[in-house]
Amino acid sequence: MATVLIVDDDAAMREGLAETVGDLGHLPVVAASGIEALARLGAGGVNAVLLDLRMPGDLDGMATLARIRARPEAPPVLVLTAFASPANTIEAMRLGAHDHLTKPVGRADLAAALDNMLQRARPDPVLERPRPPGGLVGSSEAMRRVQKSIGLVADGPATILICGETGTGKEEVARALHAFSSRRERPFVPVDCAAIRPDLLETELFGHARGGFPGATADRSGAFAQAAGGTLFLDEVGDMAPAMQAKILRVIQDRTVTPIGGRPLRIDVRLVAATHRDLPALVADGRFRADLYYRLAVVPISLPPLRERLADIVPLAEHFLAAFGKRLSAGAAARLLAYPWPGNVRELRNVVERAAFLVRGGMIAPEEIDLPGAPPTSTGDPDQDADLPGAVARLERRMIEGALTAEGGNRTRAAKRLGIQRQLLYAKMERYGLAADEATLSQITTDHVAKADSENGEDSGNIDRFP
Ligand SMILES: Nc1ncnc2c1ncn2[C@@H]1O[C@H](COP(=O)(O)OP(=O)(O)OP(=O)(O)O)[C@@H](O)[C@H]1O
Secondary structure (H helix, E strand, C coil), rough: CCCCEEECCCCCHHHHHHHHHHHHHCEEEEECHHHHHHHHHHCCCCCCCECCCCCCCCCCHHHHHHHHHHCCCCEEEEEEEEEEEEEHHHHHHHCCCCEEECCCHHHHHHHHHHHHHHHHCCCCCCCCCCCCCCCCCCCCCHHHHHHHHHHHHCCCCCCCCEEECCCEEEEEEEEHHHCCCCCCCEEEEEECCCCCHHHHHHHHHHHHECCCCCCCCCEECCCCCCCCCCCEECCHHHCCCHCCCHHHHHHHHHHHECCCCCCECCCCCEEEEECCHHHHHHHCCCCCCCCHHHHHHEEEEECCHHCCCCCHHHHHHHHHHHHCEEEEEEHHHHHHHHCCCCCCCHHHHHHHHHHHHHCCCCEHHHHHCEECCCCCCCCCCCCCCHHHHHHHHHHHHHHHHHHHHHHHHHHHHHHHHHHHHHHHHHHHHCCCCCCCCCHHHHHHCHHHHHHHHHHHCCCCHHCCCCC
């Protein structure tokens, strides 16, 4: 049995969590604020902490997390929030959170997280001022995994390899790695290795000395020197010619670069590389050096294509439209959800920005979304749209929202009402961005559901207690 400190300013949530922690065989102790939590920790004996992020007062959840993790022998901290954002996910992981879960947290998820955190604690607290918010939009499971990885590795020295189809946001991830690292005040220098002629790439990366080759009339610093103290982003590294691959490998091994015709310089640069190619396949074909691959892929981060993270489509579109002060209609959102996005986020951005430029009103209608191969069809009433996948997606989303509302947020009963398995309901909620839909779910309180559950005599092992 472990002693688990629950820190939440919401009494109902605190008590609901305490009950579940007790049911799971542990001893819950509660604190209503960060100050109270620190005082309780000072008394000793706490094995793990469940921490709400959004708390009033000077010591909010993030500051409390930093203070807890700065303690000697800090217990592991699981962050729970109804307001997950890319920035607070990355920041919490960077500050040493064991994990970052969005409320509602199901009993099974809580049990698994507690088991896991009680088995191993992460040391190495990092105490620094808050970071700028990242530009990485997305709350799909895949994107949250990426955000957590960024938080875990941003401050370290490891070389990162980001893989993903074109337009999935690899450069955006590289920028977030830099923005959340201790190097953020220093330059972030991107170099697109595929866009620069092979014979010019060496100068571009390493620079040259005056007279280093005919026509070199002055010294020129390369990208490695320009990124000193910061991050060098080598995009499309899979397109690099073999000779250049050998040179980059040498730079990584020796931590020095030699400008053409110049003397070796020691460098302090964090290297982040990206490719849309299948590098292991290129290695197998002998077209990419295996030794360089292993040096680059110390920490691999994989970005799935947008069609596999449907929950990100509407938030991304809204994010791009917000710059124009415009919004998506439900019908337009349904059309975006039904399209496969071969060009990924870049294509989505182009499509919605084109609509924003061309539409005078504040709301983008379905027929104003111009998608390749899908003739715009609408009478203006979303229900009259002729595109079947869009209409089906819209109906499905509406039915799920209706069932969740009717069942007070209880997913087990909502799934029953809809006649589908609970797992399928979860998948669909994720797909339509309903899992993170605060408006729908965060208003439903713990005791409301706990009461409904007890009235219905549900098996508590199957019930999500924290809607
Ligand atoms: N998660 C995200 N949040 C906000 N904007 C994003 C996100 N992902 C991608 N974008 C935007 O989509 C566009 C394409 O992203 P990016 O250039 O990072 O993709 P990429 O994978 O590096 O593309 P390529 O393979 O062509 O180099 C950019 O305008 C970027 O700002």
